[in-house]
Amino acid sequence: MIKPYPLRFYPIYKEKVWGGTALNKKFGRVLPSASIGESWEVAAHAQGISVVANGPLAGTTLPELMSMYGRALIGTALPDSALVKFPLLLKILDANDYLSVQVHPDDEYAADHESGDPGKWEAWYVIAAEPGAEIIYGLKPGATRESLRKAIADGTLAHCLNRVPVKPGDVFDVPAGTVHALGSGVMVAEIQQNSDTVYRLYDWDRVDAQGKSRPLHIKKALDVIQFAGQKTTPVTGLTIPQPAGQKTVMVANRYFALEILLVEGAVPEATQGERFHLLTCLEGSFALEDDGSGIQLAMEPGDSVLVPACVEMYRLVGTGKVMKCYVPDIRRNIIEPLLSHGYSYPDITKMVAGVGDYRTSYLPLAEA
Numbered sequence: 114m115i116k117p118y119p120l121r122f123y124p125i126y127k128e129k130v131w132g133g134t135a136l137n138k139k140f141g142r143v144l145p146s147a148s149i150g151e152s153w154e155v156a157a158h159a160q161g162i163s164v165v166a167n168g169p170l171a172g173t174t175l176p177e178l179m180s181m182y183g184r185a186l187i188g189t190a191l192p193d194s195a196l197v198k199f200p201l202l203l204k205i206l207d208a209n210d211y212l213s214v215q216v217h218p219d220d221e222y223a224a225d226h227e228s229g230d231p232g233k234w235e236a237w238y239v240i241a242a243e244p245g246a247e248i249i250y251g252l253k254p255g256a257t258r259e260s261l262r263k264a265i266a267d268g269t270l271a272h273c274l275n276r277v278p279v280k281p282g283d284v285f286d287v288p289a290g291t292v293h294a295l296g297s298g299v300m301v302a303e304i305q306q307n308s309d310t311v312y313r314l315y316d317w318d319r320v321d322a323q324g325k326s327r328p329l330h331i332k333k334a335l336d337v338i339q340f341a342g343q344k345t346t347p348v349t350g351l352t353i354p355q356p357a358g359q360k361t362v363m364v365a366n367r368y369f370a371l372e373i374l375l376v377e378g379a380v381p382e383a384t385q386g387e388r389f390h391l392l393t394c395l396e397g398s399f400a401l402e403d404d405g406s407g408i409q410l411a412m413e414p415g416d417s418v419l420v421p422a423c424v425e426m427y428r429l430v431g432t433g434k435v436m437k438c439y440v441p442d443i444r445r446n447i448i449e450p451l452l453s454h455g456y457s458y459p460d461i462t463k464m465v466a467g468v469g470d471y472r473t474s475y476l477p478l479a480e481a
């Protein structure tokens with residue numbers, strides 16, 4: 114059997130009322146229409162299945178790879194559930210217009226109200242933003258379930274929404290329960306739980322070419338909105354120097370970690386057999402070198418690669434900026450490396466979005 118190697122996939126394009134052609138303009142991609150809103154880069158979901166584009170496994174789907182290779186692909190440290198359902202979904206979104214104002218449920222609510230898909234925690238890296246571009250991110254202070262219900266009925270919801278200007282390089286953490294919408298002229302790389310569950314609060318009174326509006330889900334949306342602690346600013350992250358570059362840990366929760374790597378030379382990376390990595394080239398260009406398979410993959414902005422867990426060691430060689438996402442062991446992959454580089458536990462929970470989620474279970478380590 115062929116040993117799995119760093120894998121590229123064909124993008125899966127999704128037409129959206131808010132889509133455009135920025136993926137062509139920015140990355141030279143050949144698009145099937147002029148209103149492409151999403152490119153699913155690595156996906157194993159009923160709504161989109163990635164197919165390998167490089168090497169001897171070309172033509173194989175991601176679910177086929179999962180059943181052929183199991184933990185060699187996924188990793189020895191991930192839960193059994195990850196063998197059945199690929200845990201993450203990686204996309205690039207081009208918002209040529211506002212997306213619907215939406216919110217996602219958590220796993221518990223999704224289990225009770227949806228058939229199959231889990232909840233959705235997501236995070237965005239802003240690849241491009243036109244001057245003046247903004248997003249809807251959270252609610253204005255003081256919003257309550259009752260005030261929101263009334264604003265929806267009165268048609269004044271827009272007054273309750275927190276608008277944030279965005280610029281390239283910003284990272285936003287979007288836990289389940291966060292009201293959000295990308296705005297016009299914003300392109301993001303998005304990592305998320307492998308789910309397509311969305312509850313729309315408002316869709317700007319839009320209709321499609323057939324005059325049909327998309328469904329709203331106001332009751333479910335109001336059920337799942339987290340009114341306390343809605344986030345209102347981008348994530349800062351914490352930086353660790355690396356040989357030939359640096360790594361900034363931006364988001365780390367029970368589902369995924371999002372790190373930004375600056376590469377200046379040859380940066381060693383290790384999956385250690387424990388967990389797969391998803392890499393997206395954001396800026397510059399470099400080669401991903403895997404001595405085991407002898408593969409050298411050139412990566413340009415917008416390109417994504419799945420590094421199977423069994424690759425164990427690889428290098429990123431060149432100059433550029435990379436988004437690295439994976440399913441973390443929060444203690445070993447996030448907290449311990451940051452503590453050993455001099456950051457305090459309060460710094461970590463404050464600056465790295467999502468880690469606060471782990472406060473209870475990690476307190477003994479923090480206080481040690």
Ligand code: ZN
Binds near residue numbers: 293
């Ligand atoms: Zn969303």
